[in-house]
Amino acid sequence: MLFAPVSTDAPIYYRPWGTISLIVVNVVVFLLVQGGAFGRPDEIYLQYGLWHGAGLRPVQWITSNFLHGGIVHLLLNMLFLWAFGLVVEGKIGPGPFLATYFTIAVVESAVQQLCLMWVTPGVSFGASSAIFGLMAMALIWAPRNDITVGYTWIMRTGLIDIPILQFSLWMIVLQVLLAFTFRFHVTSEILHLGGALLGAAIAWQFLRRGWVDCENWDIFSVMKGRHLTIDGEAPAPVRSTRRLTRDGKPARKKKRIDPLTRKVKHLTRLRGLLHDGKPRAAFDEWTAARHFSEDWTTFESDMVNLSAQLQQAGYVSEALEVHLHFIERFPGSADRVRIEAAELMFRHQKRPHAAMRVVEGLDVESLPQDLAGRLQRLRDTAGKLIDSGHIEIEGLPSRAEP
Template sequence: MFIPLHDSNDLKYIRLQWVTWSLIAINVLVWVITGLAGGDSEFSNAAVLGLGFIPSVVNDIAELPASMVLVPEDATYVTYSFLHGNLLHLGSNMIFLWVFGDNVEDAMGHVRFLVFYLLCAAAGAFAHGLLLPDSQNPLIGASGAVAGVIAAYLMLHPKVRVWVLVLGRIPLPLPAYIPLLFWVVFQFFMLVTDLGGEVSWAAHVGGIVAGAVLVLVFRRSGVPLFDRNIESPKAVVHKTPHPVAEKSDARTPPTRWGR
């Protein structure tokens, strides 16, 4: 589809996006810890089973052995979102969070953004469990939470121009609503057409719905929806040259190329 690269949407209310950076750091750290042991190692599998969201366990259809329980069942609505299967899985989620998370954090504030992010993660797990209540496969990944961030960004800054890499090859600066709305529609389409796939489209849709609803409540007072300002990525912003002086300065010697 596309990979977001950069936007020029400057922060207006906070100096630094501490929560966004911290979430990325935690996700990377967890992946390093589990990944260094090997994706199929006993340690990695124990982490996935103990921290991943397993619908059949949460719905009391199945039960994990006591030795595999790392946190209470209800905590897995959130803990699953900090686990990733491989570097591609981690990287794709984190680049979306990196590009769009700072402005959503700016619109909400640090604490409310953190709560927003975790609620979107929980909503993704809830939707997944609702669709597949007896599944014994662990759900992992930050996609549900990141989907909520994308939905919030789309509602806050649809006209901000974003550099995206289309089809992995073509860099284009587009208004945010074009790639993001396409991405949102694609998640709903795949939810209907790919029920048995490896990707939990339900978790994405759950995060999208939660993000679209929660941004109405969590954004700062006075922060508008559907911002009408059109900002171009900094890479394509041109500085206006100074006007040429009407009279030359006699103290400045002329050059070959003029002033």
């Protein structure tokens, strides 16, 4: 089975010029080396690959990251670079992204060469370690976003969406298992893990110093539940990336995105995700937008579409949360939504008392015939369950835990 990530639904606030530049340079270098522009390819690999057991060679700390052993090696690395570069560069911009990429590449290569100075001479090359560093950063900064993975299996090919958290952890666990198989000798798996460890450390530093704004969707905020805060304390304020000029002085701060522009961006991403049939990601985008502005809301049609897609995908609790918010925001046109919300509470959560409170005050005779029938059946069945002595736990959350 062959697979590789090809895209992501993570919010992107910068055009990926840094990622594109790295891909172009890698491809051009590969074509020139394979075409013999610099001499025999094997001599180039020996001269500019990362040597082990032959002392420290700082030039190789950079050059080795642009050499690839074949077209498949290059293709897979560039696909991984594209997908995870979008996530990382999309949050911090081209300049900080390139600085981070080369920091991971150079530091990992230097540590690798230093630790292997006394082993049997050998050579390694490729961008994999730096890319694993980017993957670890994406894992920390955007664990709940999806990565679109292309795969081929025997005669079948296709695309699937996998959460970055799940995909990245799977890749890291795979490297650990392979390293264990080789008794943790120096193999590519160990080098990948080294890059991932360095990337994770850098991602944590960015968060700790406020150099990146993950909108409370980083892994630490998710673990603490801050990404779900709606009626409690407001999330931490947005902090833009700080940069230093060459003389070490703070650079001029970037202009913040005004609230109206941010609302439009959230609405655009929400509609795009619904159009692509990604209700779970759309729900997360809807929730994130509400965190930044208590009065943010989308149009009635968008909320109806979101709720319908969530129900079809099996996210009943999330659909119910959208229904309840719709009722709060649009009480004058919420008769149908109130009945649907009550039906979800009764059928899926066994909460007849709560269901009856949602439809309290609705007049059967003033409703269209289809809604009137549904409301009457709901009241009859829920009433029977209440009369039978059904005990309902108050405060049962309307949103399923992830």
